[in-house]
Amino acid sequence: MISTSEAPSLVTPPTRSWETANPVLTVDDLHVQFQTSKGDFKAVDGISFELRQGERFGLVGESGSGKSTTALAIMRMIKPPGHITSGRILLHGDEGTTDLARLSPEEVRRLRLSSISLIPQGSMNSLNPVRRVRDHFEDSILAHETRTTSRQIKERTAELLTMVGLSKDVEKLYPHELSGGMKQRVCIALAITLEPKLIIADEPTSALDVVVQRRIVETLAAVQRRLNASVLLVGHDMGLLAQFVDRLGVMYAGKLVEIGTIHKIFSAPEHPYTQMLISSLPTLSERGVFRTPHQQVKPTPAI
Numbered sequence: 001m002i003s004t005s006e007a008p009s010l011v012t013p014p015t016r017s018w019e020t021a022n023p024v025l026t027v028d029d030l031h032v033q034f035q036t037s038k039g040d041f042k043a044v045d046g047i048s049f050e051l052r053q054g055e056r057f058g059l060v061g062e063s064g065s066g067k068s069t070t071a072l073a074i075m076r077m078i079k080p081p082g083h084i085t086s087g088r089i090l091l092h093g094d095e096g097t098t099d100l101a102r103l104s105p106e107e108v109r110r111l112r113l114s115s116i117s118l119i120p121q122g123s124m125n126s127l128n129p130v131r132r133v134r135d136h137f138e139d140s141i142l143a144h145e146t147r148t149t150s151r152q153i154k155e156r157t158a159e160l161l162t163m164v165g166l167s168k169d170v171e172k173l174y175p176h177e178l179s180g181g182m183k184q185r186v187c188i189a190l191a192i193t194l195e196p197k198l199i200i201a202d203e204p205t206s207a208l209d210v211v212v213q214r215r216i217v218e219t220l221a222a223v224q225r226r227l228n229a230s231v232l233l234v235g236h237d238m239g240l241l242a243q244f245v246d247r248l249g250v251m252y253a254g255k256l257v258e259i260g261t262i263h264k265i266f267s268a269p270e271h272p273y274t275q276m277l278i279s280s281l282p283t284l285s286e287r288g289v290f291r292t293p294h295q296q297v298k299p300t301p302a303i
């Protein structure tokens, strides 16, 4: 097994001033419905938010609250019986603003990976088992830049693998030869192949153990800083999200019920569901609650 080098540590540089940067994405009153036998189901029910350049934005909420549907809608990857019923998905760039919701499938395909890229939920299990890691990079690069030479592809692959904390020799391996954490790093590297300005990561750490989860989030942070990209990180783990994001949106039943800086959400959560999420996080004063369940069911008071 080829060893991985350590991912760069998560240190936020003081110069990261997303607050004053220009908006990269504006989601405006987005509605997504699924047609079911029981009628139309509103999976995303009128959500609005904005992401600035270099910003790390988190979307948190329980399973089924509409997080993945939001991510897929932004990528224009909702499949029937689902469809975007209304709203705007504005991608702002040097050449002006584009409403992704109005683009043709071919126009959207060109923007994917180059401007906006998705690490889908469960992506690490979607690597093609009969193709080596390097073939995945070759496919991604050639799909957009057909004239890239094999030498350039090899160099770019090595650079991308190094950027996510993997040895460049990983290119020779097949997916089954990689650990879960390595596979997820490969997926992050694939997503940034064309240096997109917006990266959407849908639960990139689920199914990984906690130590690897943290390293993956640190890797994402390092990549984000390097590209000065904006990241939309979808998750259900408030603790993990809090380590990474600048602002957080809380989803509940297809709606964004609260949105604010991580400091604001943790210090003064307004919505009852947000309050519940925060109160469910373990604190040091609650250590021991699960250790002796027969004798002690209440948290020990903080000293």
Ligand SMILES: Nc1ncnc2c1ncn2[C@@H]1O[C@H](COP(=O)(O)OP(=O)(O)O)[C@@H](O)[C@H]1O
Pocket: 034, 036, 041, 043, 061, 062, 063, 064, 065, 066, 067, 068, 069, 070, 080, 081, 082
């Ligand atoms: N293909 C589909 N057909 C019908 N309903 C769907 C489909 N995909 C998602 N949904 C519904 O949309 C809601 C939101 O799903 P999703 O966005 O995957 O939630 P989350 O990512 O927050 O767990 C769920 O209630 C789910 O049942």
Ligand SMILES: [Mg+2]
Pocket: 067, 068, 069, 121, 202, 203
């Ligand atoms: Mg999901």
